[in-house]
Amino acid sequence: MNYPRALQNLINKLAHLPGVGPKTAERYAFYLLRKNENELEELANSITNLKKEEKICHQCLALAESDPCDICADPNRTSDILCIVENIQDLIAIEQTGQYKGKYFVLGGLISMIDKIGPQDLNISALNLKIKNDKIKEIIIALNFTLEGETTSLYLQKLFKNKIKISRLAKGLPAGSDLEYADSNTLKSALQYRSEIK
Amino acid sequence: MNYPRALQNLINKLAHLPGVGPKTAERYAFYLLRKNENELEELANSITNLKKEEKICHQCLALAESDPCDICADPNRTSDILCIVENIQDLIAIEQTGQYKGKYFVLGGLISMIDKIGPQDLNISALNLKIKNDKIKEIIIALNFTLEGETTSLYLQKLFKNKIKISRLAKGLPAGSDLEYADSNTLKSALQYRSEIK
Numbered sequence: 454m455n456y457p458r459a460l461q462n463l464i465n466k467l468a469h470l471p472g473v474g475p476k477t478a479e480r481y482a483f484y485l486l487r488k489n490e491n492e493l494e495e496l497a498n499s500i501t502n503l504k505k506e507e508k509i510c511h512q513c514l515a516l517a518e519s520d521p522c523d524i525c526a527d528p529n530r531t532s533d534i535l536c537i538v539e540n541i542q543d544l545i546a547i548e549q550t551g552q553y554k555g556k557y558f559v560l561g562g563l564i565s566m567i568d569k570i571g572p573q574d575l576n577i578s579a580l581n582l583k584i585k586n587d588k589i590k591e592i593i594i595a596l597n598f599t600l601e602g603e604t605t606s607l608y609l610q611k612l613f614k615n616k617i618k619i620s621r622l623a624k625g626l627p628a629g630s631d632l633e634y635a636d637s638n639t640l641k642s643a644l645q646y647r648s649e650i651k
Numbered sequence: 652m653n654y655p656r657a658l659q660n661l662i663n664k665l666a667h668l669p670g671v672g673p674k675t676a677e678r679y680a681f682y683l684l685r686k687n688e689n690e691l692e693e694l695a696n697s698i699t700n701l702k703k704e705e706k707i708c709h710q711c712l713a714l715a716e717s718d719p720c721d722i723c724a725d726p727n728r729t730s731d732i733l734c735i736v737e738n739i740q741d742l743i744a745i746e747q748t749g750q751y752k753g754k755y756f757v758l759g760g761l762i763s764m765i766d767k768i769g770p771q772d773l774n775i776s777a778l779n780l781k782i783k784n785d786k787i788k789e790i791i792i793a794l795n796f797t798l799e800g801e802t803t804s805l806y807l808q809k810l811f812k813n814k815i816k817i818s819r820l821a822k823g824l825p826a827g828s829d830l831e832y833a834d835s836n837t838l839k840s841a842l843q844y845r846s847e848i849k
Contacts, residue, residue, distance in 0.1 A: 456743065457716040459704035463697040471682050472675075479740065482701070484669045486714075490702045497695035499661040503680070504688045506657035516684075518655040542677065545654065 460486070512583075514559040514576050516541045524548075524557060531555045533590040537580070537609065539563055539597065547595055555593075558583060563601035564608055572608055584617065591618040598624055658684070710781075712757040712774050714739045722746075722755060729753045731788040735778070735807065737761055737795065745793060753791075756781060761799035762806055770806055782815065789816040796822055 455461055460482055467478035485493060510517040512525035524530065534555030538544045544557050561576045583589065594609055596602035606621060613619055624642035626635055635643070653659050658680055665676035683691060708715040710723035722728065732753030736742045742755050759774045781787065792807055794800035804819060811817055822840035824833055833841070 456739070457705065457714055459697070459700050459716075460714065463701055466694050466697050470679050472678070477670075480670070481668050483740070485698065485701060486705070490699075493698050493702055496664050497698040499657065499664050500683060500691050500695040500698070502657045503661055503683060504691060507655065507684070516655055516658065518657075541654065542681070 513544075513557045514561060514579060515544055515557060529554075533588055534593065535584065535587075535589045535591070536593045536595050538595050539602070539605075543595065543597075553593075556587075560596075560605070563596060563599075564605045565601045566604075575605070577612075581612075584613070589617060591620065594619065594621045711742075711755045712759060712777060713742055713755060727752075731786060732791065733782065733785075733787045733789070734791045734793050736793050737800070737803075741793065741795075751791075754785075758794075758803070761794065761797075762803045763799045764802075773803070775810075779810075782811070787815060789818065792817065792819045 456464065463485070464475065464478045464482045467473060467481050468475050470478075473481070485496075488496075506518070508517055508520050509515070510520050510522035510525055512521045515522055515524075517523070519526075531554055536544075536547060536553060536555055536557050537560055538547065538557060539560055539562065541559060544559060547553055547557075558580055559576065560580070562570055562574060564570055564572060564575070584592070592609070592613060594606050596606050610619055623646055624639065625646060626632065626639060626643045632640070654662065661683070662673065662676045662680045665671060665679050666673050668676075671679070683694070686694075704716070706715055706718050707713070708718050708720035708723055710719045713720055713722075715721070717724075729752055734742075734745060734751060734753055734755050735758055736745065736755060737758055737760065739757060742757060745751055745755075756778055757774065758778070760768055760772060762768055762770060762773070782790070790807070790811060792804050794804050808817055821844055822837065823844060824830065824837060824841045830838070
């Protein structure tokens with residue numbers, strides 16, 4: 454005895470979502486079962502439309518509603534500073550701080566030995582071209598402080614060293630964090646990049 | 652700056668799934684973004700079809716592909732023993748043990764003070780009718796050992812006491828469990844319902 458076919462079918466599909474096993478997929482499916490047909494239709498449509506409405510901005514290679522995207526098309530943003538991010542998620546995280554008024558560039562991944570991702574798999578040549586064409590003066594490397602992020606960061610530093618100004622996000626203790634529980638790497642960086650109080 | 656509309660729309664919808672917050676919804680949406688249009692179409696269809704193919708078996712009130720369902724229609728199953736379960740999930744869990752060869756009845760919920768669910772919200776009158784019509788000799792109460800399950804169980808016991816034979820699932824230590832970590836309630840039951848070794 455199994456669940457009715459339509460239900461089992463949905464459970465199987467939902468179980469492919471990242472971090473979702475059969476039990477969680479069941480829970481989602483039973484939640485959906487309590488929704489009316491209109492609500493299900495809406496969810497189904499938003500899944501179908503996901504790819505159809507997707508565009509890539511050819512300026513920054515970010516996923517966007519229009520090409521160029523709102524940020525690239527904005528004349529009020531400084532166009533000679535480029536913030537290099539891994540993906541649109543990171544771009545939006547930085548954008549939400551409201552601190553950055555330059556342009557972005559989406560690298561599309563990070564160099565990874567394990568996943569066999571090399572520089573050739575990233576948007577490096579497009580980055581090179583953009584830096585030349587747009588007369589970029591400074592790049593801000595805003596990549597994860599993980600092994601992959603550091604590797605990619607090092608690669609970019611070597612590539613653009615002595616050509617343009619390069620900066621990285623500050624590494625240090627996160628807001629609200631407990632010094633006692635900080636790992637020694639973070640603490641080392643926090644000491645090294647300590648800021649003077651004036 | 653937000654995600655492109657189609658993406659944000661899907662994230663908002665996925666964030667309604669039980670236990671899913673905006674971050675997990677984002678993760679699911681980005682996973683779906685990497686799928687091709689056919690795969691998205693299939694997922695969307697299985698959501699749309701969920702309700703369309705859904706049927707309720709009028710014998711046991713379980714969600715099924717056909718009415719009566721395979722179990723109720725099976726002439727090889729004992730028809731005078733009725734296992735009372737909360738929902739189809741529990742029915743399937745019992746069915747998967749392969750131990751039970753009688754029929755089922757889905758109560759459709761449990762009595763809950765907090766959620767304001769009373770006996771009138773459950774399929775009690777249908778149960779009453781089925782017990783009479785099908786000349787049921789024994790009911791097995793297979794409800795959760797939670798406050799709600801126990802309350803509902805007590806209610807059913809009072810309702811059918813001295814009319815038919817009533818049994819409940821055994822309460823005891825789960826397979827593979829550590830006696831040291833068992834709660835005293837479970838341990839008490841395990842002692843009380845200890846089985847003789849012959």
